[in-house]
Amino acid sequence: MQLDVRFPIGALFSVYGLILILWGILRDLPQRQAGGGPGINLEWGTALLAFGLLMLFLARRRQSRETGREPSGK
Amino acid sequence: MNLTAIDWLLIAIYFVFVLGIGVALKRQMKTSTDYFLAGRSIPAWICGLAFISANLGAQEVIGMGASGAKYGIATSHFYWIGAIPAMVFVGVFMMPFYYGSRARSVPEYLRLRFDEKTRALNAISFAIMTVFSSGISMYAMAKLIQTLHILDVPLRQAGLDVSWTFHIAIVASGLVVLVYILLGGLTSAIYNEVLQFFLIVAGFLPLVWMGLRSVGGWNGLKASLGPGYTHAWIGMGSPQTNRLGVEWTGLCLGLGFVLSFGYWCTDFLVVQRAMAADSMESARRTPLIAAFPKMLFPALVILPGLVAMAVPATLATHAADARLGVNMQRERGIIPFKVDPASNRPQVDSHGNPVLDYDLAVPSMLLRFYPTGMLGLGITALLASFMSGMAGNVTAFNTVCTYDIYQSYIRPKASDRHYLAVGRAVTVAGIALSIIAAYAASQFNNIMDVLQLVFAFVNAPLFATFLLGMFWKRTTGHGAFAGLLGGTAAAAVHQGLTLPNGAVPGIKGGWLGVLHLYPSEMAQNFWTAIFAWTTCFVLTILVSLLTKAPDEKGLVGLVYSMTPRQKATDEHWYQRPAYLGLIALAATLALNLMFR
Numbered sequence: 001m002q003l004d005v006r007f008p009i010g011a012l013f014s015v016y017g018l019i020l021i022l023w024g025i026l027r028d029l030p031q032r033q034a035g036g037g038p039g040i041n042l043e044w045g046t047a048l049l050a051f052g053l054l055m056l057f058l059a060r061r062r063q064s065r066e067t068g069r070e071p072s073g074k
Numbered sequence: 075m076n077l078t079a080i081d082w083l084l085i086a087i088y089f090v091f092v093l094g095i096g097v098a099l100k101r102q103m104k105t106s107t108d109y110f111l112a113g114r115s116i117p118a119w120i121c122g123l124a125f126i127s128a129n130l131g132a133q134e135v136i137g138m139g140a141s142g143a144k145y146g147i148a149t150s151h152f153y154w155i156g157a158i159p160a161m162v163f164v165g166v167f168m169m170p171f172y173y174g175s176r177a178r179s180v181p182e183y184l185r186l187r188f189d190e191k192t193r194a195l196n197a198i199s200f201a202i203m204t205v206f207s208s209g210i211s212m213y214a215m216a217k218l219i220q221t222l223h224i225l226d227v228p229l230r231q232a233g234l235d236v237s238w239t240f241h242i243a244i245v246a247s248g249l250v251v252l253v254y255i256l257l258g259g260l261t262s263a264i265y266n267e268v269l270q271f272f273l274i275v276a277g278f279l280p281l282v283w284m285g286l287r288s289v290g291g292w293n294g295l296k297a298s299l300g301p302g303y304t305h306a307w308i309g310m311g312s313p314q315t316n317r318l319g320v321e322w323t324g325l326c327l328g329l330g331f332v333l334s335f336g337y338w339c340t341d342f343l344v345v346q347r348a349m350a351a352d353s354m355e356s357a358r359r360t361p362l363i364a365a366f367p368k369m370l371f372p373a374l375v376i377l378p379g380l381v382a383m384a385v386p387a388t389l390a391t392h393a394a395d396a397r398l399g400v401n402m403q404r405e406r407g408i409i410p411f412k413v414d415p416a417s418n419r420p421q422v423d424s425h426g427n428p429v430l431d432y433d434l435a436v437p438s439m440l441l442r443f444y445p446t447g448m449l450g451l452g453i454t455a456l457l458a459s460f461m462s463g464m465a466g467n468v469t470a471f472n473t474v475c476t477y478d479i480y481q482s483y484i485r486p487k488a489s490d491r492h493y494l495a496v497g498r499a500v501t502v503a504g505i506a507l508s509i510i511a512a513y514a515a516s517q518f519n520n521i522m523d524v525l526q527l528v529f530a531f532v533n534a535p536l537f538a539t540f541l542l543g544m545f546w547k548r549t550t551g552h553g554a555f556a557g558l559l560g561g562t563a564a565a566a567v568h569q570g571l572t573l574p575n576g577a578v579p580g581i582k583g584g585w586l587g588v589l590h591l592y593p594s595e596m597a598q599n600f601w602t603a604i605f606a607w608t609t610c611f612v613l614t615i616l617v618s619l620l621t622k623a624p625d626e627k628g629l630v631g632l633v634y635s636m637t638p639r640q641k642a643t644d645e646h647w648y649q650r651p652a653y654l655g656l657i658a659l660a661a662t663l664a665l666n667l668m669f670r
Contacts, residue, residue, distance in 0.1 A: 003098050005120055005265045009272055012091045016084060016276075016451065023080050023447045041447040044280050051276075 004062060010055030017049025077224060081450030088273070088454045092254055092461070095265050099258030106493040109259035110473040111178060111350050116261070118356035120268055122363030125347040126371075127267035130274065131211050131463015135375055135456060136218065139436035142372075142379025143409060145317040146303030147669055149379075150372040154306075155330035158365050158662045160338035162655040165361040167634075168339055169348060169651075171544050173357040175631050178349070180342040181478040187543045187632045189551030190482075195558060197478035199532045200342060201471055205504060206525055208467035209511020215460040216243035216512065222437055224453070244512050247457075251465045252505045255472075256498055260350055263462070263469040267347075270458040271367070277455025278374045284443045285381035298384045298406060307670040319594025328600025332607040336537040343470040358651045365658040369665060375436075382435040383407050385442065400428050408438045424576065464508065472500040523581050527569070534603040535561020535610030542614050547626065547633045553618030561610030568605040574598050 024042025077085075103109050116124075141149040177183040181200065185193035216239070219225060225239045254262045289295050296304045302317055309316035310325065318325070338344060338361070348360035384406055391408050395401070398411055398420045411420040412431035420428035440452040476497045485492075539558055542549040570586035574595040579585055583598060592598040629636040647653055 002102060002115060003095075003265075005268050008091055008095050008098075008265070009269055012087070012269065013272070013276070015087060019080070019084065019087075020447050020451070028445065028447075039445070040280055040284065041445060044276075044448060044451075048276055051272075 004059040006055045006059035006062075010052045010057075010059060013048045013052030013055065015052070017045045017047070017052055020045025021049065076227065077450065077453070078446045080447050081453065082228075084447075084450035085454050085457065088458065089250060091269065092250060092266055095269070096254030096257035096262045099262050099265070102261065103257070103259050103494070106476070106490050106497060107178075108261070109494055109497050110469075110476065111346075112259070112261040112264060114350060115352050116264060116350045116356075117352060118359040119363055120264060121347050121351045121356065121360040123271045123367070124264040124267040124350075125344055125360050125364040126368050127271045127274075127459075127462055128263075128343055128347055128466035129463075130270070130371075130459055131466065133211060133214065134463070135274070135459045136214065136433050136436055138372075138375040139379040139382070139439075140432035142376035143383050143430070143432045143435040144379075146299065146305075146380060147372070147376065148306050148310075148316060148318050149376045150306050150665075150669065151318075151325060151329060153368060153372050154662050154666055155326060156334040157338060158369055158658060159330065160334040161361040161365045161368065162658050163335065164339040164345070164348075165358050165365075166651045166655045168540070168544060169358040169361070170354065170637065171632055171634075172345060173349060173351070173354050174637070178477050179473050180340060180345055181474060183632075184539075184543075184554070185478075185482075187629070188549075188554045192539075192551055192554045192558070193478060193482070195555065196536075197474050197482075201474050201479065203529045203532070204343065204467040204471040204474075205507045206511050206529070208464045208471070208504070208508040210515055210526075211460060211463050211467070212244055212247060212508055212512040213515040215247060215457075216240045217516075218433075218437065218456075219243045221434065240516070244509055247461055247464065248505050248509050251461055251468060252502065255465055255468055255501050259497070260346070260469045260473070263465045264347065264350060266458075266465060267462045270455075270462040273451075273455045273458045275374065277452045278378065280448065281439055281443055281452065282373060282377050282381075285378060285385065285439060288443075289381055289384045295380060295384050299380065303380060303383070305670060306666065313593035313597055318596055320597045320600060324597050324600040324604070328603050332534060332537065332603040333600070335541075336533055336535075336603070336607075340536045340540050341533075342474060343466050346470055346473065355649070359649065359654065362651060362654040362658060365655075366661070369658070369662050378439045379432070379435045382409050382439050382442075388442065398428075408442050409435050410438065468501060468504045468508070471504045472497050475500045475504070527581065530599070530602070531562045531565035531569070531606065534565045534606035538607050538610040539614060542611070542618075543633070545634045546615075546618075547629055547635055548618055548623055549614060550618045550621045550624055552621045553614040553616075556617040557610040557614030560613040561606040564609035565602050565606035568602045569598070572598055572601070 020041045022045075024039050024045055028039040028041050102113070105113075107113055138149060138152070141152075172180070172183060175183055175186055177186055179197075181193045181197035184196050220239045220243070223236070223239075225242060226236050229236055229238055229242075254266060258265070286292065286295065289298060292304075301308065307322075310320075310322040313319045313321050313324075320328075344361075348357045351357035351360055385408055387404050387407055391410070392403060394410050395404070398413065400411055400420055407430070409430045409432060411428045413419070414421045423429050436456075440449060440456075444452050476493055480496055480500070481488075481493060535558055538561065539554045542557075543554060567586065569583045571584070571589040572592055573579060573584035573588045573590075574582055574592050574597070577583070577595070579588060582595065592601065626636060631637050648657075
């Protein structure tokens with residue numbers, strides 16, 4: 001079966017998301033003044049992680065559907 | 075630019091994934107069809123994203139930001155007039171013949187429809203052009219890495235001189251692209267283009283958001299830059315009243331018709347992405363799906379250029395200006411002035427004012443708004459666009475060289491495995507040639523300008539040939555061949571007889587004598603294309619009528635009137651090409667009205 005492109009995309013964005021979130025918490029947060037917001041690394045890292053997980057979920061769902069369909073003969 | 079460890083980490087992870095995709099796909103590359111056409115097995119949405127990403131290379135991301143800073147939102151014409159209508163046309167009307175004929179490349183379609191000489195002309199000129207564009211894009215990337223001093227710190231730590239930057243950037247990017255195409259062929263290129271699409275969005279969307287917020291949103295941008303920058307259509311009545319220096323007829327006919335249809339409907343680089351689709355329906359939907367993100371791209375790649383002109387200048391901007399000896403303390407804009415490498419002084423225009431280095435608009439924005447972390451993501455997005463632009467050229471090059479040149483003229487009846495091996499060898503050769511071209515560009519800037527001019531002459535008439543070939547069954551091979559040569563000659567003659575205002579005769583035109591002055595170089599380019607197209611169109615018809623009509627039986631599946639209409643399958647109405655196309659056109663019209 002062909003590699004679903006959503007696996008590498010999902011994995012890359014999840015890793016990017018996690019790194020930016022960690023960087024945002026460990027480095028940015030201590031330096032920010034009160035009321036300054038969480039910072040772009042943390043905010044966008046969260047968005048990227050969510051996107052990455054969604055891609056992984058979609059790829060996984062297709063894969064399990066296809067393996068489920070296989071025995072019924074196609 | 076000082077990148078920290080976290081930025082390097084993000085860049086490194088990207089390279090691991092790029093190469094990993096190649097490795098994962100290696101097992102699938104069993105036949106030449108797998109390698110050159112991705113086994114014709116790719117779903118429509120993936121082909122669609124690859125279709126626009128292959129075009130979104132170095133020149134595009136950096137160049138569109140630069141044009142945004144220079145011309146304003148009118149740069150969107152390159153998308154809304156200069157891409158969407160042609161993308162809809164190729165999906166709705168032309169794809170049935172490209173995909174349906176089972177041609178493996180655009181030159182091969184010309185062979186099926188016309189004759190051997192028309193195919194050879196197209197295949198050879200296309201192969202030369204792709205190698206040079208890939209070299210030029212390599213050169214642009216290496217130059218940018220050098221200008222931004224990205225590699226300075228790591229090089230110094232390794233005890234090397236910073237002058238190595240250029241060589242390292244070229245060789246490293248060449249190697250990475252080589253490895254992933256060698257392993258995974260077109261599938262690898264397409265997957266990486268899709269990855270690049272999402273990286274560009276991920277890397278640039280926050281930039282647009284933060285940039286716009288800092289200048290008070292769209293209304294703030296309007297107030298600080300004025301209406302000339304924020305309207306796409308107002309002032310298009312005359313070249314004197316808009317920033318592009320073109321009137322609407324030249325824009326619509328030259329850019330919107332000749333150049334745009336010539337590129338999106340006939341250039342194998344993009345058409346190859348649709349030919350890789352898993353079915354006729356997917357192939358037709360490919361450019362239509364691509365049209366939707368494409369129409370929104372101005373927000374992503376052009377807006378940062380406008381913002382770079384509008385944000386308040388920083389202390390760093392003033393310091394950089396002062397270092398160059400420009401003491402004007404500008405209030406707005408963060409784009410540095412262009413440095414003359416010979417004297418290390420700012421370059422000046424004909425009035426003696428220093429000119430901005432618009433190509434640095436996007437990088438300046440990244441530096442201004444992104445903290446470390448996000449900066450690594452932004453640079454990765456830029457690198458990704460450079461590399462997949464190059465990879466797109468290389469995959470188109472190896473296919474045309476293997477099928478249309480090697481298999482047709484050198485060794486016609488070898489085994490499929492042989493062609494697969496040849497394809498891999500051609501990939502290596504293609505990258506080696508690109509590297510040579512990149513060095514040629516760095517040595518002789520003028521040669522590259524001449525070459526790009528010649529490419530423009532060759533490309534301008536192409537769409538007339540395809541239009542007549544697909545929709546008029548009487549068109550003959552002799553007609554097509556004569557039309558292409560005549561059109562290219564007409565382009566050269568027109569360019570040689572005209573000159574943009576303020577330019578000196580030479581590479582900019584007028585080398586045959588100056589009959590007409592155009593208000594801008596852009597206007598001259600558009601009208602050169604219009605002349606070339608018209609000459610090709612008329613000449614093809616005349617020569618076709620004078621030569622023997624082609625055998626109608628041989629035209630089934632290649633010409634509109636000779637091909638049975640496809641019955642609509644049981645897809646939903648919104649999946650049908652005609653409806654999708656109409657929705658894309660209506661949405662584009664709405665965008666034009668909003669930003670008129």
